[in-house]
Amino acid sequence: MNTIVTITMNPSLDLSTEIEEMLPGRKLRTAPLRREPGGGGINVARGIQTLGGQVTALYTVGGPTGQMLKELVDQEDINHYPLPIQRPTRESFAILESSSGHLFHFVSPGPELSQQEWQQCLDQIDQWKPKPTYLVASGSLPPGVPNDWYARLARIAKKQGMRLILDTSGPPLQAALEEGVYLVKPNQHEFQNLTGHSVDTPEEQATLTREFVEQGKAEVVILTLGDKGALLTTREEQQRAQPPKVKSISPVGAGDSFVAVITFNLARGRALKESLYYGVAAAAAALLTPGTELYRTEDMERIYQQMCREQH
Secondary structure (H helix, E strand, C coil): CCCEEEEECCCEEEEEEEECCCCCCCCCCCCCCEEEEECHHHHHHHHHHHCCCCEEEEEEECHHHHHHHHHHHHHCCCEEEEEECCCCCEEEEEEEECCCCEEEEEECCCCCCCHHHHHHHHHHHHCCCCCCCEEEEECCCCCCCCCCHHHHHHHHHHHHCCEEEEECCHHHHHHHHHHCEEEECCEHHHHHHHHCCCCCCHHHHHHHHHHHHHCCCEEEEEEECHHHCEEEECCCCEEEECCCCCCCCCCCCHHHHHHHHHHHHHHCCCCHHHHHHHHHHHHHHHCCCCCCCCCCHHHHHHHHHHHHHHHC
């Protein structure tokens, strides 16, 4: 199996709990607090590790929260490479209101990084040995990191012959796509902002994703469509995959589960269509888990088999 490295510039210590009802001005008693390692690339590494993939998580870390984050990553037996920073790693907080089923997710911007701190991450990837086949960069950039940081990473990936899978949004995504990446996974809103055109209809989605590939912005574009699944586009093919309806407990972790499972399957040498189906099944399975928990393998396999029966 090909090796994978994930990058998380803005990791978090993820806290989650449940409460009967959110009421203002009162002391609210919650269920026991869950603590999990978080941030896009770390979650992707967790999802790959669950399936037995060869993965190393590279991430920034600082302060007491960073120390706890490292301990949680250790507990999951993930190969990891923490890069020290001066300011403390951020915390994120999710509360499920059981009476309504509403999820409240609070996300802070993260610690400000110095130029030396964000540059060390690029240097580390440039010097990484042995070179991974797949490089997964996922999540937001913290304050102090320039918008073209992922674009700089894309240049390194091309120079070193690594396939960059990118899952981010806004100006950092736009800048990276000017350099070109292997695979990108925008949702409808993000893709509309990137193209400046509506992508509401299947025809618009097919045409604009194909143009995106032809412009050299990505070899593989996966447009995610919520409960309608996803559309995969390359120069040679277009494939759609739609999950069955599931009762969502928490949407947190669905995107990271998707990226983890599709990367794992591509690294195993599986075809794009099969990898897409597994990724969509993992995202649907993540909806069934509480808090910030990722997919469960048995749910993913069940949904994947159902998709194959219904769509083949």
